[in-house]
Amino acid sequence: MIGRLFKFHGGIKPAAHKDESAKAPIRRAPLPARLIVPLRQSTRATATCIVEIGQKVLKGQCIGEPEGFLGTAVHAPTSGTVVDIAPHTMAHASALQTRCVVIEPDGEERWIEHAPFDYHGASRDESLAWLRACGIVGMGGATFPSHVKLGKGAGIETLILNGGECEPWITCDDRLMRERAADILAGAVILRELIGAREMVVGIEDNKPEAIAAMQDAAAASGHGVRIVPIPSLYPAGGEKQLIRVLTGIEIPYGKLGGDYGVQCFNVGTAHAVYRAIAHGEPLLSRIVTLTGNVEDAGNWEVLIGTPIEELLQLARPKPDTDRSIMGGPMMGFALPRLDVPIVKGSNCIISASPTLFPPPPPEQPCIRCTECAKACPAELQPFELYWFGRSKNFGKAQEYNLFDCIECGCCAYVCPSHIPLVDYFRFSKSEIWARERDKSAADQARERFEFRNFRQEREKAEKAAKLAAKAAETRAKLAEGGEAPAPKTAAEPGEDPKKALIAAALARAQAQKAEVKPQNTDNLSADKLAEIADIEARRLAAAVTAPAADATPGADTPAATVAVDAESRN
Amino acid sequence: MIHSPYVRKQVSVQRTMGLVLLALLPAIALYAWKIGTGILVSLALATLTALAAEALVLALRKRPVGIALGDLSAVVTAWLVALSLPAIAPWWLTVAAVLVAIVAVKHIYGGLGQNPFNPAMVAYCTMIVAFPALMSQWPAAGALDFDTQLGLILGSARELDAITGATALDALRTGLRADGASVQSVLQGPAFGMAGGREWEWVGLGYLAGGALLLATRIITWHMPAAFLGTLVVVSGLFWLIAPGQFASPLFHLASGGTLLAAFFIITDPVSGATTPRGKLVFAAGIALIVWLIRSFGAYPDGIAFAVLLMNMCVPLLDMKTQPRVFGHRNEAGESVRTGERRP
Numbered sequence: 001m002i003g004r005l006f007k008f009h010g011g012i013k014p015a016a017h018k019d020e021s022a023k024a025p026i027r028r029a030p031l032p033a034r035l036i037v038p039l040r041q042s043t044r045a046t047a048t049c050i051v052e053i054g055q056k057v058l059k060g061q062c063i064g065e066p067e068g069f070l071g072t073a074v075h076a077p078t079s080g081t082v083v084d085i086a087p088h089t090m091a092h093a094s095a096l097q098t099r100c101v102v103i104e105p106d107g108e109e110r111w112i113e114h115a116p117f118d119y120h121g122a123s124r125d126e127s128l129a130w131l132r133a134c135g136i137v138g139m140g141g142a143t144f145p146s147h148v149k150l151g152k153g154a155g156i157e158t159l160i161l162n163g164g165e166c167e168p169w170i171t172c173d174d175r176l177m178r179e180r181a182a183d184i185l186a187g188a189v190i191l192r193e194l195i196g197a198r199e200m201v202v203g204i205e206d207n208k209p210e211a212i213a214a215m216q217d218a219a220a221a222s223g224h225g226v227r228i229v230p231i232p233s234l235y236p237a238g239g240e241k242q243l244i245r246v247l248t249g250i251e252i253p254y255g256k257l258g259g260d261y262g263v264q265c266f267n268v269g270t271a272h273a274v275y276r277a278i279a280h281g282e283p284l285l286s287r288i289v290t291l292t293g294n295v296e297d298a299g300n301w302e303v304l305i306g307t308p309i310e311e312l313l314q315l316a317r318p319k320p321d322t323d324r325s326i327m328g329g330p331m332m333g334f335a336l337p338r339l340d341v342p343i344v345k346g347s348n349c350i351i352s353a354s355p356t357l358f359p360p361p362p363p364e365q366p367c368i369r370c371t372e373c374a375k376a377c378p379a380e381l382q383p384f385e386l387y388w389f390g391r392s393k394n395f396g397k398a399q400e401y402n403l404f405d406c407i408e409c410g411c412c413a414y415v416c417p418s419h420i421p422l423v424d425y426f427r428f429s430k431s432e433i434w435a436r437e438r439d440k441s442a443a444d445q446a447r448e449r450f451e452f453r454n455f456r457q458e459r460e461k462a463e464k465a466a467k468l469a470a471k472a473a474e475t476r477a478k479l480a481e482g483g484e485a486p487a488p489k490t491a492a493e494p495g496e497d498p499k500k501a502l503i504a505a506a507l508a509r510a511q512a513q514k515a516e517v518k519p520q521n522t523d524n525l526s527a528d529k530l531a532e533i534a535d536i537e538a539r540r541l542a543a544a545v546t547a548p549a550a551d552a553t554p555g556a557d558t559p560a561a562t563v564a565v566d567a568e569s570r571n
Numbered sequence: 572m573i574h575s576p577y578v579r580k581q582v583s584v585q586r587t588m589g590l591v592l593l594a595l596l597p598a599i600a601l602y603a604w605k606i607g608t609g610i611l612v613s614l615a616l617a618t619l620t621a622l623a624a625e626a627l628v629l630a631l632r633k634r635p636v637g638i639a640l641g642d643l644s645a646v647v648t649a650w651l652v653a654l655s656l657p658a659i660a661p662w663w664l665t666v667a668a669v670l671v672a673i674v675a676v677k678h679i680y681g682g683l684g685q686n687p688f689n690p691a692m693v694a695y696c697t698m699i700v701a702f703p704a705l706m707s708q709w710p711a712a713g714a715l716d717f718d719t720q721l722g723l724i725l726g727s728a729r730e731l732d733a734i735t736g737a738t739a740l741d742a743l744r745t746g747l748r749a750d751g752a753s754v755q756s757v758l759q760g761p762a763f764g765m766a767g768g769r770e771w772e773w774v775g776l777g778y779l780a781g782g783a784l785l786l787a788t789r790i791i792t793w794h795m796p797a798a799f800l801g802t803l804v805v806v807s808g809l810f811w812l813i814a815p816g817q818f819a820s821p822l823f824h825l826a827s828g829g830t831l832l833a834a835f836f837i838i839t840d841p842v843s844g845a846t847t848p849r850g851k852l853v854f855a856a857g858i859a860l861i862v863w864l865i866r867s868f869g870a871y872p873d874g875i876a877f878a879v880l881l882m883n884m885c886v887p888l889l890d891m892k893t894q895p896r897v898f899g900h901r902n903e904a905g906e907s908v909r910t911g912e913r914r915p
Contacts, residue, residue, distance in 0.1 A: 328575075331575060358577040366682060380897050382846065405897050417582040
């Protein structure tokens with residue numbers, strides 16, 4: 001695969017707007033008045049708070065212990081005092097809340113004791129545990145825990161570093177690669193060793209020549225055989241699956257991960273954080289954030305996790321006509337509903353937007369099926385078909401046309417001549433499908449519970465009746481034995497008293513019942529006995545089945561079938 | 572609230588339709604110059620009718636009129652109807668055809684983007700079935716001055732043989748069927764030029780130039796014109812080689828009738844045509860095949876309109892059966908792709 005690049009279908013070339021913020025070196029953001037550190041830092045797990053209000057904390061001190069497999073630790077980004085532990089709104093399109101530790105910095109930046117981690121001397125598991133304890137998560141935006149991604153330790157052929165950064169306006173990875181190339185590559189070497197990959201490739205869009213040059217120099221100096229590969233600038237080449245496709249030719253289908261195909265992909269920022277964690281023993285406390293758009297002073301800032309965006313934005317001096325702040329890029333980002341929310345480990349960019357910068361889209365017009373969207377779709381979907389299906393609430397058909405393969409990159413909406421917000425339609429369809437599936441599974445569970453309850457009641461009733469009958473028969477048999485009547489010889493002798501026959505049958509039932517309550521003995525029963533038991537079981541079955549079977553068709557999960565299975569297992 | 576993406580390409584339906592109109596101009600100019608300026612009257616008449624009908628129906632449907640009129644789609648339909656009809660057709664024929672296209676075909680199905688059939692082609696079919704005589708009276712190239720043409724359009728009496736000529740396809744049909752002549756001898760007649768109808772070849776070149784513009788601006792893809800013209804050439808060529816006396820040459824098929832208009836402007840209608848790359852190929856090839864069959868054996872001189880409508884009916888099936896492979900799904904099918912073998 002050396003040297004050869006692959007193409008992915010579609011893609012678009014929006015105006016890059018990288019120069020605005022890429023010119024200036026990374027600056028360190030001043031300490032904010034307070035830091036709001038969310039305990040939920042990785043995608044799926046919230047850390048357990050281990051500090052109290054009023055407690056003094058040091059920079060880098062663990063304040064949240066990781067919980068669960070997907071959990072990562074959370075640390076105090078600077079030294080100071082914990083002033084509050086409470087739910088706080090996050091940087092989220094729906095302004096979701098999560099539990100946060102609010103720290104008032106003392107301005108001294110006193111570090112907790114920390115030392116490099118000798119990962120050569122440690123086992124692989126210990127190294128992963130160290131990364132977990134350092135709170136390392138993917139910094140490309142998804143914040144997936146890195147120790148999980150490094151998981152298997154076998155079967156990975158190629159390690160890919162993602163320096164694509166294909167979204168317009170964002171330049172934090174660009175600046176990081178220009179200024180800290182050696183650290184990134186050192187982190188990459190650690191990642192490669194931990195994951196056991198044979199080769200290592202860094203993919204960088206060719207609109208970042210300075211970053212490519214810096215990384216190539218560092219790669220030459222490091223001598224670790226890292227390949228720095230410029231890739232064509234074509235949004236969304238920096239998407240993980242698109243980048244893997246471009247560099248290796250491998251296509252990762254929906255629902256699968258790179259690891260399933262021998263490729264693993266990390267953001268360059270993550271590699272940098274890994275390097276700091278291993279070589280310096282520093283947990284992940286800050287990240288580079290691009291502040292750009294409708295501002296006087298666009299640039300990249302090294303920002304402590306938990307810094308309120310409101311305060312951070314002032315550094316870039318937004319112009320007066322700024323009407324929104326967009327987190328992420330213009331293609332996939334979202335307008336922040338509130339600005340008193342903290343920077344987290346996945347926050348890469350905040351764009352100050354104005355009506356002139358991002359004008360409202362022209363009114364939506366009818367779809368003319370021009371297929372521009374299909375030509376642009378990197379997932380090779382037919383977005384206009386999905387749009388028609390979504391509009392008509394034909395969600396089954398939308399799924400059939402692979403709606404869930406949509407990565408919501410926005411290429412289709414970007415090129416649509418009818419100005420249809422296609423991605424909105426797809427998000428709507430997806431959430432409708434999820435909601436329906438939830439409803440359906442809830443209804444299924446309720447139905448199953450109800451049916452099982454009916455079945456159980458019927459069974460209990462039948463069992464009770466059988467028990468009573470057996471008891472009555474026993475008493476009658478005793479009475480008969482005690483009296484003048486001879487003991488019944490066989491169950492069905494012709495010409496005998498019908499009463500006696502009845503008693504005999506009841507007796508047989510009682511015996512069978514006795515045999516049945518000791519299932520461990522059934523192995524040693526004679527064939528006659530087994531036949532008898534089967535006979536009785538069949539009768540009981542008939543009695544038990546009638547009620548629930550009346551309104552349920554026989555199938556694998558209906559009560560009738562359950563009874564049959566039940567009876568079989570008892571035999 | 573507005574969601575991402577916050578940036579959009581500078582495109583619109585209006586721009587698309589405007590480019591189609593622009594691409595029609597070379598052919599219209601050549602039409603007016605080589606055949607007769609009457610076409611300009613027809614075009615104007617059709618445009619006015621289309622805009623009025625569109626506005627009226629939109630108002631009745633309580634839809635915003637301004638945006639829909641501004642998208643120019645009604646004008647495109649009007650021009651295609653006018654170019655499909657004889658340029659000297661009486662005014663009421665053009666008006667009726669445009670009304671069929673706009674009201675019955677476009678808006679009754681729900682307006683722009685909703686019609687399963689090509690509006691201009693339904694209009695053409697309706698007219699040729701209803702008024703076969705009027706629909707077969709085409710102006711002989713350059714034979715009529717503007718006043719005569721205008722008079723014909725406005726409804727003056729028609730002294731047909733003197734003023735109108737049969738089209739090349741018509742002449743060939745009549746020659747072959749009625750007179751029992753061979754293709755070669757029929758083609759010596761006054762209606763024929765170098766390749767197709769005399770002087771009409773110029774109009775065809777105009778459509779070709781417009782098609783090149785549409786391809787260059789990526790309004791249309793290569794699939795449909797290539798499959799349509801390719802199939803027509805292959806099928807007609809095959810039979811022409813076998814029996815040159817009975818079947819017209821591929822060049823004649825390309826240059827006659829509405830072949831080039833259809834290849835770049837009619838079958839490429841996105842709304843009623845197939846949408847997948849493979850679907851487009853089958854769709855266009857199917858039209859070409861039916862066109863050749865109708866031209867060679869059918870009751871009508873040119874079969875493009877019927878062929879288009881027949882294939883319009885197949886579009887849902889074609890689209891369904893030719894869905895392209897989705898990213899990553901090749902792996903599941905086990906087809907050729909680097910599968911990233913794992914290390915042992």
